[in-house]
Amino acid sequence: MKVISSEELGRRIEITPEQIRKDLASFGQFGKKGVGYYVAELQQNISNILGLNRHWKIVIIGVGHLGAALANYHNFINLGFNLVALFDNNPAIIGKTINNVQVLGMDKLEMAIKSLGIDIGIIAVPRLEAQKVADRLVASHVKGIWNFAPIRLRVPKHVHMVNEDLSVGLSSLSYHITNAFG
């Protein structure tokens, strides 16, 4: 497909065509009136807007079930995220590899982040260890943190943080079921 209309886009992702046109227009003049969007051009533009037109180097801290699941998430690479290292303090898994990426000891964290030029740290440690890990990531000059620990972390304003809060998804489901079934 070379061209797609906002109607067809809207149908596929369940958003109104008006909203799609409005959202995209706020980033520039992409579509062609009465024709639609050139697909390749639209993909490139969205990549540029989201900063997905480059490679980000990422590490995961904490290789429990969640960290291991994230290390095996194959979409990372499609989005331009290169998983460079994993960190844990469990001697039983230090030195192993998951998805071809090595698990390093926590004592190597600062050295590895600086020497490898890591952009983003993913926190998958238990709740009460998360702030300490965030502090070490900040001190090592990462640009962003993706936090999976169910706790609100404090980081300086220049470090960008996204909290992945699983209770949001479940509450949203609960809300929709409740309002349909009473």
Place this chain on the structure above:
Amino acid sequence: MKVISSEELGRRIEITPEQIRKDLASFGQFGKKGVGYYVAELQQNISNILGLNRHWKIVIIGVGHLGAALANYHNFINLGFNLVALFDNNPAIIGKTINNVQVLGMDKLEMAIKSLGIDIGIIAVPRLEAQKVADRLVASHVKGIWNFAPIRLRVPKHVHMVNEDLSVGLSSLSYHITNAFG
């Protein structure tokens, strides 16, 4: 704390006080002008709105790293979600328990869902198995599905589905870093 202002709420969750007042007002008359919100009453009202004032019975299908991580997620119970069973087709883990919940074989799925009165199925199986599992959940009359497989699933309109898409969090981080660092 007995009372909280929209200013203080806004400061804590980084949303403008105006937005908080507007959002809450769309569900009813909660706050008291010039005073704020009574905390206990606000919590109760939000629980009611989200349908978190009752217990939902949930199961997880797929006990790989992700399923195991979800089974250990302690916030479920705080939100009123009771994890009742886990399902997998790997004979090596069928019969084991995670977080006091037993892993059953996939052949028990329909029977267990109906006899235990399961409300919500959480899909944590590989991408290409996800639609088949969704079909079986629908046929067993669950009310909602929480999908972690990175694929768009088709379910009838009366079954509510929330897709947990990890690429959203990572793209959001990429966007913010790009627009700050250029």
